[in-house]
Amino acid sequence: MKEEYYRQLYRQAVKELQEALPDVAWPPSPPEEGIPAAVGQGLDLPGLIDHTALKPDTTVPAVQRLCEEAVTFGFHSVCVSPCWVKLASRLLQGSGVKVCTVIGFPHGTTTTLAKVTEAVEAVACGAAELDMVLNVGALKGRSLRRVWEEIARVREAAGEERVLKVILETALLEDVEKVLAALIAVKAGADFVKTSTGFGGSGATAEDVSLLRRTVGSRAGVKASGGIRDLATALAMVRAGANRIGTSSGVQIARELAARKGEKSLDETAAAEKRELCGDLQ
């Protein structure tokens, strides 16, 4: 994405936000700091993975296997549907692997009360991370205060110790809406912006990840998700600025990584990727 085009999107987004939510201080220009250092050097890719099983027909044995794999491969978390949070929390107790769940998933069209209730219950049942879907229709209709307030309410319900990610479903958004959504999410208290549900058409693209990272700078994380099924795609997302990967192909990715580590050290790979990335940003 051309720098001038991006700056134009950013200006338009901030203009809209200043009109819709004048009581909030919106950063007048995008952050200049680039990608946080942690992303490139000494990359622990499995440690960035939310190991995910969100299909409607996921069963107890599938959740059990997911948890076992997460421990075996050292993934950051398992990401399961709300109805399986209690089970996953019990299975992973003391393992160091976190439980992540989804709120208002996958359409984001439930009410704020429903999302808040889901968040409170998920935290009570052991979820450490909550990936909520924003109200895409409200964003598209420019009910920006509604979008902002909903995220702020879920943030409040989740409590400061939990990680809150906001799923934008970028495949459904215009470029300016991606910037708008990311700015709103971060200002409302999100710890991460996340590209996709995995159920809304196409998933993460490197270009969207880069746009989101450009917009949130080091103020928030960027989770790439949807369609990430191999190591090359996962690394492309990290290279574009992601510091979390949501995928149901974590085992495949970890195995590819282990095979590749035999060939050359991951630090070298990461350093090369960081140079490439910084090149992209300049």
Place this chain on the structure above:
Amino acid sequence: MKEEYYRQLYRQAVKELQEALPDVAWPPSPPEEGIPAAVGQGLDLPGLIDHTALKPDTTVPAVQRLCEEAVTFGFHSVCVSPCWVKLASRLLQGSGVKVCTVIGFPHGTTTTLAKVTEAVEAVACGAAELDMVLNVGALKGRSLRRVWEEIARVREAAGEERVLKVILETALLEDVEKVLAALIAVKAGADFVKTSTGFGGSGATAEDVSLLRRTVGSRAGVKASGGIRDLATALAMVRAGANRIGTSSGVQIARELAARKGEKSLDETAAAEKRELCGDLQ
């Protein structure tokens, strides 16, 4: 579907239910009464349609248009996401068109508390009909009591005056699971069983509608939904035993119907369809 195969499914389903939920009286054999008379004669097809807009990026103007169309064409209801129930209720006040919404949609993998909360709020905001998604993973894992209790809790929360439909997502189910789910839903208090969300692979098939009608008899309605985009498909669903149609193509279907009415009276069509249908069942 062959009668002997169906009876085998039914026997297997009842056997599983008697083991999992021995405290409930399960009907030992399928109902014999065939299709309720209301389905065939003097068919008011628009009056059977839940005019539906459930995409994640549905906006306020889209909901407004949906409501206007429902009034114009005499549809039974509009079916909107929970976040638009209040708006649709306000727009349709006094029109005779009902507001229908969805619970735990589209995956059915939220918790029972979340589904109950959604139901209570939807009713408070004016919804007359609730289409809840059952927990497919729990059904597949044969946590049949969990499936049953969840539906019963939502039934209780909705109140007896509201219409409760249970979405089975037939595309994800084995044949025996379709029978299991329909029997559980009706026993737990559902007014309708419904085939599909429209977001879970394929939608309604005439064969599934027929299987569901065969299973619930006149004890509940059958709503066909997912992929019904023209008059021929809608009529095929009615012919198979549906007495409600969920579709976002209601306007198209009503227009086709109006054009066809010029050619021959709908009552004749319906009578012919009924004869055909009863032939199928014998």
